[in-house]
Amino acid sequence: MRRRIYITVLLATTLILFWCGVAWLFTNRYFHSRIGEQVQQNTSLSQIRAEDLANSIQKNLNYLAGIPGFFTHAVRVIKAVSHEDTGLKSSALTYESRKKLWTSDTVLRDLDQALAIACDNFHVGLIFVENAAGDTIAASNWNTPESIIGANFADRDYFRLNEKGLRGEQYAVGRQTHIPGLFFSSPIFINGKFMGAVVAKTNIPELTFLVKQTDAFVTDKNGVIILSHDKDKEMLSMAGTPVSQMSTKDKEAIYMKDDFPELQIKPWGDKDFVSLLRIQGEVYPHVMASKALPEYNLTIYAESELSGYFELKHDQMIFFLLLSTLGGLLSVFALGGLLYVRSINAARENIRKSELRYKTLADGTFEGIIISSGGRILDANNRLTQILGYELHELVGLPVVNIIAAEDVDRVIANIQKGADSYVEHQMLRKDGSLVLVEAHGQSLVQDGQSIRMTTIRDITLTKAAEDKIKHLAFYDPLTRLPNRRLLLDRLQQALVTSDRSGKQGALLFLDLDNFKTLNDTLGHDIGDLLLQQVARRLESCVREGDTVARLGGDEFVVMLEDLSEQSFEAAAQTELVGIKILNSLNLGYQLGVHLHHSTPSIGATLFNKQESVEELLKQADIAMYQAKKAGRNTLRFFDPEMQHLINERMSLETELRKAIENNEFQLYYQIQFDHTHGPLGAEALIRWIHPQRGLISPAEFIPIAEETGLILPIGWWVLKTACAQIKAWQNATETCNLILSVNVSAKQFHQANFADQVKAAMQLYGINPKLLKLELTEGMLLDNIDDTITTMFTLRDVGVGFSLDDFGTGYSSLQYLKRLPLTQLKIDQSFVRDINFDNNDKAIVSTIVAIARSLNLDVIAEGVETKEQRQILLDLDCTHYQGYLFGKPMPIEQFKALLKQA
Numbered sequence: 001m002r003r004r005i006y007i008t009v010l011l012a013t014t015l016i017l018f019w020c021g022v023a024w025l026f027t028n029r030y031f032h033s034r035i036g037e038q039v040q041q042n043t044s045l046s047q048i049r050a051e052d053l054a055n056s057i058q059k060n061l062n063y064l065a066g067i068p069g070f071f072t073h074a075v076r077v078i079k080a081v082s083h084e085d086t087g088l089k090s091s092a093l094t095y096e097s098r099k100k101l102w103t104s105d106t107v108l109r110d111l112d113q114a115l116a117i118a119c120d121n122f123h124v125g126l127i128f129v130e131n132a133a134g135d136t137i138a139a140s141n142w143n144t145p146e147s148i149i150g151a152n153f154a155d156r157d158y159f160r161l162n163e164k165g166l167r168g169e170q171y172a173v174g175r176q177t178h179i180p181g182l183f184f185s186s187p188i189f190i191n192g193k194f195m196g197a198v199v200a201k202t203n204i205p206e207l208t209f210l211v212k213q214t215d216a217f218v219t220d221k222n223g224v225i226i227l228s229h230d231k232d233k234e235m236l237s238m239a240g241t242p243v244s245q246m247s248t249k250d251k252e253a254i255y256m257k258d259d260f261p262e263l264q265i266k267p268w269g270d271k272d273f274v275s276l277l278r279i280q281g282e283v284y285p286h287v288m289a290s291k292a293l294p295e296y297n298l299t300i301y302a303e304s305e306l307s308g309y310f311e312l313k314h315d316q317m318i319f320f321l322l323l324s325t326l327g328g329l330l331s332v333f334a335l336g337g338l339l340y341v342r343s344i345n346a347a348r349e350n351i352r353k354s355e356l357r358y359k360t361l362a363d364g365t366f367e368g369i370i371i372s373s374g375g376r377i378l379d380a381n382n383r384l385t386q387i388l389g390y391e392l393h394e395l396v397g398l399p400v401v402n403i404i405a406a407e408d409v410d411r412v413i414a415n416i417q418k419g420a421d422s423y424v425e426h427q428m429l430r431k432d433g434s435l436v437l438v439e440a441h442g443q444s445l446v447q448d449g450q451s452i453r454m455t456t457i458r459d460i461t462l463t464k465a466a467e468d469k470i471k472h473l474a475f476y477d478p479l480t481r482l483p484n485r486r487l488l489l490d491r492l493q494q495a496l497v498t499s500d501r502s503g504k505q506g507a508l509l510f511l512d513l514d515n516f517k518t519l520n521d522t523l524g525h526d527i528g529d530l531l532l533q534q535v536a537r538r539l540e541s542c543v544r545e546g547d548t549v550a551r552l553g554g555d556e557f558v559v560m561l562e563d564l565s566e567q568s569f570e571a572a573a574q575t576e577l578v579g580i581k582i583l584n585s586l587n588l589g590y591q592l593g594v595h596l597h598h599s600t601p602s603i604g605a606t607l608f609n610k611q612e613s614v615e616e617l618l619k620q621a622d623i624a625m626y627q628a629k630k631a632g633r634n635t636l637r638f639f640d641p642e643m644q645h646l647i648n649e650r651m652s653l654e655t656e657l658r659k660a661i662e663n664n665e666f667q668l669y670y671q672i673q674f675d676h677t678h679g680p681l682g683a684e685a686l687i688r689w690i691h692p693q694r695g696l697i698s699p700a701e702f703i704p705i706a707e708e709t710g711l712i713l714p715i716g717w718w719v720l721k722t723a724c725a726q727i728k729a730w731q732n733a734t735e736t737c738n739l740i741l742s743v744n745v746s747a748k749q750f751h752q753a754n755f756a757d758q759v760k761a762a763m764q765l766y767g768i769n770p771k772l773l774k775l776e777l778t779e780g781m782l783l784d785n786i787d788d789t790i791t792t793m794f795t796l797r798d799v800g801v802g803f804s805l806d807d808f809g810t811g812y813s814s815l816q817y818l819k820r821l822p823l824t825q826l827k828i829d830q831s832f833v834r835d836i837n838f839d840n841n842d843k844a845i846v847s848t849i850v851a852i853a854r855s856l857n858l859d860v861i862a863e864g865v866e867t868k869e870q871r872q873i874l875l876d877l878d879c880t881h882y883q884g885y886l887f888g889k890p891m892p893i894e895q896f897k898a899l900l901k902q903a
Helices: 002-071 075-087 096-104 106-122 157-162 202-213 248-255 309-363 382-388 406-418 459-474 485-502 515-522 525-542 568-586 613-630 640-664 701-708 712-731 753-768 785-796 832-833 840-857 868-876 894-902
Strands: 126-131 136-139 168-172 180-190 193-203 216-219 224-230 263-265 278-279 286-293 299-305 368-373 375-378 420-428 434-446 450-459 506-513 548-554 556-561 589-590 595-598 601-608 637-638 665-675 679-689 696-697 740-744 772-778 802-808 825-828 859-862 881-883
Touching: 002 106, 002 126, 002 193, 002 202, 002 216, 002 286, 002 299, 002 309, 075 126, 075 136, 075 168, 075 485, 075 595, 096 106, 106 126, 136 382, 157 168, 157 180, 157 193, 157 299, 157 420, 168 248, 180 202, 193 202, 202 216, 202 224, 202 696, 216 515, 224 450, 224 485, 248 701, 248 740, 278 286, 368 382, 375 868, 382 420, 382 434, 382 450, 382 568, 382 613, 434 459, 434 595, 459 485, 485 506, 485 556, 485 601, 485 613, 506 525, 506 613, 515 525, 525 548, 525 556, 525 595, 556 568, 568 637, 601 613, 613 637, 640 679, 665 894, 679 701, 701 712, 701 832, 712 740, 712 753, 712 772, 740 802, 753 772, 753 785, 785 802, 825 832, 825 894, 832 840, 832 859
Parallel strands: 601 637, 679 740, 740 772, 772 802, 802 825, 825 859, 859 881
Antiparallel strands: 126 136, 126 193, 168 180, 180 193, 216 224, 216 299, 263 278, 286 299, 368 375, 368 450, 420 434, 434 450, 506 556, 506 601, 548 556, 589 595, 665 679, 665 881, 679 696
């Protein structure tokens, strides 16, 4: 109901808004046309006014502009400028002197009087004559206080034009009269020589009559309003005109002022009529037209006010409101009629739907429906007949218990008796006698005073099968059909509880197939899968029914034995028997397609009782399995607690090693190297770990862990930087500047793609001589990727870094590769030095190494020299460089410095 009301209101609102939109478009278009007509009329009127005013001003100015030319050839004017030119010189006279001289001159007095008469006759404000210097020598106002005789106007624009032989005109404010006016001038030439000019001025106030009846104004060439119907606008300036760029001096010279506020002309703001303007904040919009008089540098502007603009806008709004109201009422009436018709149709449709509702609900669902009363079926839908295979007429009147499996009847009845609503899973009996698993939801109802029960039936046979399949996939390995890790952990947890309760022990056997990866790589994963499947079947045949065989993944299997002896030694014996049985079974050949294959397992075993955790047991069995692999594979080993202790110690040491890198707990020790003259050659840098609790930790303990975990890379980088820093310190002292420092490099560090760049970066960081750095490499690491190794060594050799082959003679020692490597030195391993006093084989080996080195032009050094006898024998064999405890142990840098001083 609420939804229907909401839709009705929404529809009514939409209709009203639509009609309002139509009304607004109509009124806006109509009044837009009305306003447009008025704007066009006023624009045309303004243009006509501007042109009429321009014509009037032009006629008057044409008359005024001709007056100066009338006097340029007058006898009195010629006589005056000639008289002044020959007898009167103004260049050295002051203004007062000029005024007094020329006012009293009889010749000029005669001209003054003539000009005064002409001024009255021509109806102009002022007529005057200037000499060639721009001084006024005669004027029509000679006998007034405002007389301009003696004043100089050489700076006026019109005078500059006269000097060029042109007629001039200019707006300016009189300097003596202070009356603004338009000046018109004509030059005076005698025999081609410029002698002066005649100037006529018309006062601007005398032109007011031209704009008196018209809302208009006139601007000069600088954009300044010089004449206006509205006196408040005079001396304002138009936006962006030249007056804004003029200097103060120029403004004062022309206008006798320097401030010209801008006439405020802004768009009215009506986007439909952009020509409407707001002038000086006036209330009504205006349109404006202009007409230029270029020959006089004037522009005439005519305004026209749209006084009816607001009345039209007001009429538009009233008209819109009337149309909107009328349309809204019509929309409401139309909608009311429509809704009335729809309500009648909806009532009819509801009646029709109510007649079909029962059939739609009953036959249109995926579930079967039974309507029963007194234990007999009254009605059912088509879905139920499909589930059970009956016709509807066969079901009606049939007792409900007749379609329920006999073994579930009592459970279904008991469930119904618990309450009005019930839920139960049970089997139903089809017409053909087969059973179907269903999910039944029942509800008791009262209809027309009769108690009935409606039960919905859903066939869940396929659902249950899918659930069983999902469960099998979740707990079983799809390849071998053995329990997977999840099911193994669950069963192992239950076995621990059972063992705790019974006191009997159990056992875990962890199996890994030896060299399984080789089979996969050579024959393919399909063959590998066949092997895994056959191994699974053989394992199942080796254990009892209550035991568990599981696959963890890959080639790893686990066998869990339960119900063993309470005595540990007996349980171990029982486990060993099963293990031997498994070994014998898995050692037999496998027919994998066309291939006959032999495979062996490595088995780790551990016993369990109530004391262990699930994860701990798996870890113990895994450790025991690796012990079996170390023992040569294809064997059985029981978990050794001591091995667990060593593993825990190793894990702890790995954790502390990571902290050591962060906390900078390492230190370099230095073992000195001497030549046969007992002169120091340099040293070998050896890393030491100074643990905050354990103290000094030998590299033999932590370097293997660092190699396995990859921590050797940050450690190696630290050693390289620290060694370069020490070389830098030695370089700065005369007694140590030639010492060479050897640094051991691990295989993983050396085979980094950017190893050469790292070494260069470290040397550049400390600015050391590369020849003082020597990298010690082992034979084994050189043989991996020999081409890349040679490339890296040559890259560093080219910048001066040396290479020493460490422990020479204990590895591959291929002369073929040796001659290709850019080595600097061979290092005789201490194992050949230790017994050199009495072992002739060691002497022969050392002699051979020295000979090889000499033939390849390499240095040779012996390490592990601890006695003078060993040193002498080595010297006899032509080995002249030594390192060992005879000369000094590895020591911190401070002790090394002291040793150097002694040396």
